[in-house]
Amino acid sequence: MTRIHMAGAGGLLLDAADGPFSDTTQRRIWATSRELNTRPDVLQTIPGVNNLLVTFDAVQTDPSAMEKLLRTIWTQASADEVPSREIVVPVVYGGEFGEDLALVARFANLTEEETINAHMAGRYSVAAIGAMAGFVYLTGLDARLAIPRRDSPRLRVEEGAVVIGGGHAGMMPCTSPSGWHILGRTDLCLFDAFRPEPGLLRLGDTVRFVRAS
Amino acid sequence: MIEILTGSSLNTIQDFGRPHAMAMGVAQGGAMDRLALSHGNLLLDNPIDAAGIEIVFFPFRVHFHAETSFAVTGAACPATLDDLKLPRDWAITAKPGQTLTLRAPEQGARAYLTLRGGLDVPPVLGARSTDLKGGFGGLEGRALQKSDRLSCLAASTLRMPATGYGLTRPCPLPPANGTRIRVLPAAEHDVFTPESLKTFHATAWTLTPSANRMGYRLEGQDALKLSRPLSLFSHGILPGTVQVPPAGQPIIQMMDANTCGGYPKIATVIAPDLRLLSQTVVGAPVHFETITRDDAVQIIRQEAADLKRLAADIATLRTQLVF
Missing domain, CATH: 2.40.100.10 (Cyclophilin-like)
Incomplete structure (x- = not known):
């Protein structure tokens, strides 16, 4: 079922998605990524949601050899437990900071308060990091809140916006266009290029949202 | 030391970008026309990935406060050092007080100004490229503005003929018909x-x-x-x-x-x-x-080999130039 696609001459995309998001598959994706990162001819690996992008220098490395290596490592990868920290994210929900709360509540057939509680009740896992610096794709969103992304993205969503879209939860590490729905705002600094570890969150971390006091 | 005389929200400092930071969600970044930046750096005997200025907003003017060797590569834009017209893909040494002007390209869309030694801005996450979205890299994470002053990492001049020197085959640009x-x-x-x-x-x-x-x-x-x-x-x-x-x-x-x-x-x-x-x-x-992928690999390897040969040719030429 796993497919490997070309992503240009120096890239390969391993797509292991098979129906709904699989936590086991995601752990194998991380394990494959870690193993590939020890190989000198791998430039980098970018874990996505049940998929993995691998880049290499096609001047030095034969793409078909890399494809074989990727398939071998994927086949052997096991769904290891990864060290996980719990990060608590304080959120100001609704009002001027959560302009889509009412819309999401209507979609979920819940009150705004029930929607907030559903969002806070989740135990989220950082499945992937990307799109923009420090943006995390969080799995574990209450299925009732799995509202599709906006048909046309907002041109400007503020840094710190606490968002949901396409069945995932996330937070905006910088002000940027986004098609996700805004529930609230956090003042946690999610990414700072000048910190020794720029991103606040690591793959596999557990995230919990609480109401900011 | 150089001073930017024309502001824009689009002209940025770029090198080869951050291919190792993508796992953090950081854009790869770097020069959009890496070959043009490479040519400029080779002409100045710089590391091939030294940081230069990617120019997409014209006219662009820069003032030289000190004697500085520089190169202009990429788009075919009328370039003048004071009144001296510069050919395409050309390197020359500016005297203190001179001004370089780049006008709107006749062909192509972006030009590169490289300077001997490469621009001295602090590397962030492994590169000097400006990441406008992230607001870091380059000069304070932003586009270059009027009155910005920039200096170079190494000796700012390179021995070359007074009228400069350049490439007989500049980087190819897309023809007007497509x-x-x-x-x-x-x-x-x-x-x-x-x-x-x-x-x-x-x-x-x-x-x-x-x-x-x-x-x-x-x-x-x-x-x-x-x-x-x-x-x-x-x-x-x-x-x-x-x-x-x-x-x-x-x-x-x-x-x-x-x-x-x-x-x-x-x-x-x-x-x-x-x-x-x-x-x-x-x-x-x-x-x-x-x-096919085989064809793509062959093209990429050919380009890498050509660039290597060009670097060797320029190095040989530099030993033969009469000053």
Whole structure:
């Protein structure tokens, strides 16, 4: 079922998605990524949601050899437990900071308060990091809140916006266009290029949202 | 020391970018026309990836406060050092008090100003490139403004003839009648309808004004359609990825593209042709041609070999130049 696609001459995309998001598959994706990162001819690996992008220098490395290596490592990868920290994210929900709360509540057939509680009740896992610096794709969103992304993205969503879209939860590490729905705002600094570890969150971390006091 | 005399929100400091920071979600970044930046650095005996200025807003003017060797490469834009006209892909030494002016390109879209030693701005996450979205790198994470002063990392002059020297074969630029872009099929290529795959290759796509360092939007008469609806999980994407959002008009991801996306991907532009696209002007036609991976690898290896030979030739030439 796993497919490997070309992503240009120096890239390969391993797509292991098979129906709904699989936590086991995601752990194998991380394990494959870690193993590939020890190989000198791998430039980098970018874990996505049940998929993995691998880049290499096609001047030095034969793409078909890399494809074989990727398939071998994927086949052997096991769904290891990864060290996980719990990060608590304080959120100001609704009002001027959560302009889509009412819309999401209507979609979920819940009150705004029930929607907030559903969002806070989740135990989220950082499945992937990307799109923009420090943006995390969080799995574990209450299925009732799995509202599709906006048909046309907002041109400007503020840094710190606490968002949901396409069945995932996330937070905006910088002000940027986004098609996700805004529930609230956090003042946690999610990414700072000048910190020794720029991103606040690591793959596999557990995230919990609480109401900011 | 140089001083920028013309501001814009688009002229930025760029090197080869941050190919090792994508796992953090940081754009690869770097010069959109890496070959042009490389040529400039080779002419100045710099490391090939030294930071220079990517210029897309013209006229661009810079004042030299000290004697400085520099090169102008990339787009064919009328360049003058005070009153002296400079040929394309040319290096020369400016005297203190002189001003370099670059006017709107006659061909191509972006020019590179490289300076002997490379620009001295602090590396962030392994590169000096400006990341406008992230607000870091380059000069304070922003585009260059009037009165910005920049200095270089090493000796600011290089021995060369008084009138300078340059390349007899400047970097190729896209012809006015259209840019031919070679691509490899990407993940969802086969999910597009056979008619759409024909349209993709047969259409003279137009580059829309929505073209920046993040992505180039194209427009064609017929929309590209999938043969069945797809709902993709977010996945890593690279510069060169040709995404097709629901409206059916392709978007080509460029150097500052998001590192992950969710739209179906019909193709990926091979690296040597992505620079040609970056030199394509708004409104110009763009044609896609699908090639095999073996061909792509051969083209990429040929380009790398050519650049190596050029570096060796310039080094030899420099030993033979009479000053």
